[in-house]
Amino acid sequence: MHKKLFIPGPVEIHPEILAAMSSPMIGHRMKEYAELHGRVTSGLKKLLFTEGKVFLATSSAFGVMEGAVRNLVGTRCANFCNGAFSDKWHDVTLRCGKQADAINFDWGKPVTPESVDKALSTGKYDSMTMIHNETSTGVMSPLAEIADVMKKYPDVMFIVDTVSSMSAVKLPVDELGIDSCIFGVQKAFALPPGLAVFTASEKALQRAAKMDGRGYYFDFMEFAANDAKDNTPSTPCISLIYAMDRQLDRMFEEGLDVRWARHADLAEYVREWVTSRGFELFPELRYCSQTLTCSRNSRSIDLALLKKRLGEDGFAFDDGYGKIKGQTFRIAHMGDMTRSDLNELFGAIINIMPELA
Ligand SMILES: Cc1ncc(COP(=O)(O)O)c(C=O)c1O
Known part of the structure; x- marks a missing residue:
């Protein structure tokens, strides 16, 4: 799969x-x-x-x-x-x-x-x-x-x-x-x-x-x-x-302005999703990336389990990199991605951890 x-x-x-x-x-x-x-x-x-x-x-x-x-x-x-x-x-x-x-x-x-x-x-x-x-x-x-x-x-x-x-x-x-x-x-x-x-x-x-x-x-x-x-x-x-x-x-064809605006929109969308669920952003808001969101695991969820279960459901999810692995998770919103792709991921996460609804 x-x-x-x-x-x-x-x-x-x-x-x-x-x-x-x-x-x-x-x-x-x-x-x-x-x-x-x-x-x-x-x-x-x-x-x-x-x-x-x-x-x-x-x-x-x-x-x-x-x-x-x-x-x-x-x-x-x-x-x-x-x-x-x-x-x-x-x-x-x-x-x-x-x-x-x-x-x-x-x-x-x-x-x-x-x-x-x-x-x-x-x-x-x-x-x-x-x-x-x-x-x-x-x-x-x-x-x-x-x-x-x-x-x-x-x-x-x-x-x-x-x-x-x-x-x-x-x-x-x-x-x-x-x-x-x-x-x-x-x-x-x-x-x-x-x-x-x-x-x-x-x-x-x-x-x-x-x-x-x-x-x-x-x-x-x-x-x-x-x-x-x-x-x-x-x-x-x-x-x-x-x-x-x-x-x-x-x-x-998309238009560079539109492409940049799409990335800005997706970044805001993901930041809003994670913060409204009680996760703190890892960087200060003004330095947050426009292409990926790195969040602290403020609710101490079992990220390894979430990654495994998402994998079984057909989603590759990142549970942090290097020395902040496990303490943070990253959601990418770059390339050709749209809000509807992100909604699929969010839906899958909530399915696995209904407490994040
Ligand atoms: C900012 C940045 N620089 C460099 C690299 C290394 O790239 P590559 O593995 O393509 O050599 C990465 C890979 O994730 C990256 O994110």
């Missing part, structure tokens, strides 16, 4: 996307691929509001997150850490042999503009990483305010993970001054996993060009050289790129 996914990625895939993935195969050095690649990167530039480079990498997000570190971190990196994925990015930075400091926040808290200013004003750093939407805690950090601070530090690479927010909220990459914006497609993009997208500003490309130890697979220079021919350095996941092509069309 297929379990309908309400976990924060991978998410449910629309049948039109699955159909697009079964398009006949083409060779990636054929002109048909160049056409597909060009169309997809143009669509992405429109979605990301960028005139800079947009590259397609066949990997999960962490491949590119590691790649960005290898290409862009020179002297020292400030890794802003406020949850499992940003903590891991710090670890990855160190594993790449880079000098780096973790600037830590309690889980559930956002990265703040003040903390960014404080860290960068030391002059120690030539790069910073942060996660816009910490999927482990359901926190969306105030990116526009942080971007304003970053304008004071033009020599510091601004590297941002938008894995679970890209396309669900407006993220104008150039206006925000992001040097490399990175995301995988299995979350708010609602595609199967295996494709990651990243941008590179002119400044990022200049930095990368001088960097030792870029490796090959995620070498920004290789991506730039191949992009000039609407291509990728090595064989891409062509089926997923067909899927991306179709999904971008679907996003523009």
